[in-house]
Amino acid sequence: MSDEHASHHIIQPKVYVINAMVIVVLMLATVAFGKYPPLEFAGGSNGINFWIALGIAIAKMGCIMAFFMGVKYNTSLVKIFSVAAFMWVLVFFAFVMSDYVSPHSDLGSPYADVEVQGAYPLPK
Amino acid sequence: MSEVTMGPAEPIVSAHFEDRAQQNEASHIGMWLFLAQEIMFFTGLFVAYGVYRYKFPEVFAEGSAQLNFVIGTVNTTVLLASSVTMAMCVYCTQTGKWKGQVSYLIATLGLGVTFLAIKAYEWKEKWDHGLIPAIHWQPHGLEHPVKAELFFSLYFIMTGMHAFHMVIGFIIGSVFVYLCWAKKEYGPNKYLPIEYFGLYWHFVDIVWVFLFPMMYLISQ
Numbered sequence: 001m002s003d004e005h006a007s008h009h010i011i012q013p014k015v016y017v018i019n020a021m022v023i024v025v026l027m028l029a030t031v032a033f034g035k036y037p038p039l040e041f042a043g044g045s046n047g048i049n050f051w052i053a054l055g056i057a058i059a060k061m062g063c064i065m066a067f068f069m070g071v072k073y074n075t076s077l078v079k080i081f082s083v084a085a086f087m088w089v090l091v092f093f094a095f096v097m098s099d100y101v102s103p104h105s106d107l108g109s110p111y112a113d114v115e116v117q118g119a120y121p122l123p124k
Numbered sequence: 125m126s127e128v129t130m131g132p133a134e135p136i137v138s139a140h141f142e143d144r145a146q147q148n149e150a151s152h153i154g155m156w157l158f159l160a161q162e163i164m165f166f167t168g169l170f171v172a173y174g175v176y177r178y179k180f181p182e183v184f185a186e187g188s189a190q191l192n193f194v195i196g197t198v199n200t201t202v203l204l205a206s207s208v209t210m211a212m213c214v215y216c217t218q219t220g221k222w223k224g225q226v227s228y229l230i231a232t233l234g235l236g237v238t239f240l241a242i243k244a245y246e247w248k249e250k251w252d253h254g255l256i257p258a259i260h261w262q263p264h265g266l267e268h269p270v271k272a273e274l275f276f277s278l279y280f281i282m283t284g285m286h287a288f289h290m291v292i293g294f295i296i297g298s299v300f301v302y303l304c305w306a307k308k309e310y311g312p313n314k315y316l317p318i319e320y321f322g323l324y325w326h327f328v329d330i331v332w333v334f335l336f337p338m339m340y341l342i343s344q
Binding site: 012013016023024027030033034035050053054057060061064065067070074075077078081082085089092096097100101 | 179201204212327337
């Protein structure tokens with residue numbers, strides 16, 4: 001798509017309506033998975049439902065970004081900027097959670113199972 | 125095309141840009157940089173949520189059960205509808221439809237106020253049940269009354285910051301209503317400010333898209 005075309009692209013109303021209907025369906029799927037009894041697979045006591053709900057939320061975000069925000073019709077440079085922010089979110093999560101899922105990451109914490117000299121008691 | 129003259133007769137291209145396309149691309153990038161810092165702001169809150177949900181999953185499940193997911197679903201639908209009306213406002217601005225531009229913008233703000241009103245009702249409910257951390261924390265029937273305060277702290281901070289962004293959006297939108305209705309400032313040759321307000325509004329919608337399942341739909 002040429003830059004000139006990208007700068008003047010007008011998204012038609014029917015695209016918005018169809019996009020909204022898709023997002024409503026995804027929202028109903030989110031509610032359904034949220035209230036469905038969890039399956040013990042990955043993610044602790046919340047099971048696979050957490051990852052399904054997160055995947056649906058990311059799909060909804062993609063629909064909103066692509067059509068409501070018009071990223072699909074923007075130039076490549078704008079697309080890079082719009083996606084980069086969410087890549088940063090993934091990096092942030094990856095680094096922080098890698099700390100907390102490590103064994104004994106709560107060493108010294110009042111909630112730790114491991115006794116450490118100097119740890120102070122707090123209500124459980 | 126509307127008979128009302130909307131915006132300038134010719135597109136205005138600043139001298140330091142080659143053409144309108146380059147100017148549009150530059151301003152798009154600027155707006156997305158602003159949204160990027162907003163994303164970074166909310167990411168901190170979501171990461172805090174992620175860490176404590178990982179450490180105390182049963183506490184978060186119990187806290188989530190105190191929230192009304194039907195009201196949350198209604199709120200999600202209201203916000204989605206406001207995104208549709210906002211997108212339609214941008215379309216009407218680009219195609220020179222003045223009545224549609226003003227109507228859809230007012231509809232967007234009206235749906236935003238509806239969202240805030242429903243949110244206020246929810247918070248009032250939480251006050252009645254003694255679930256306001258630090259200020260009015262008197263929970264009844266909770267298995268983890270101490271740690272549940274952590275969940276509700278995150279709930280009120282995250283939904284509170286989201287509501288604060290909605291209020292800011294409402295104030296800015298009200299200014300745009302005046303500019304569109306009285307001044308007829310924006311039209312086919314000057315629609316980017318409306319489009320960028322739309323980007324902000326859709327971003328607030330995206331934040332709620334993640335907030336809703338993470339707060340209201342945690343499995344038992």
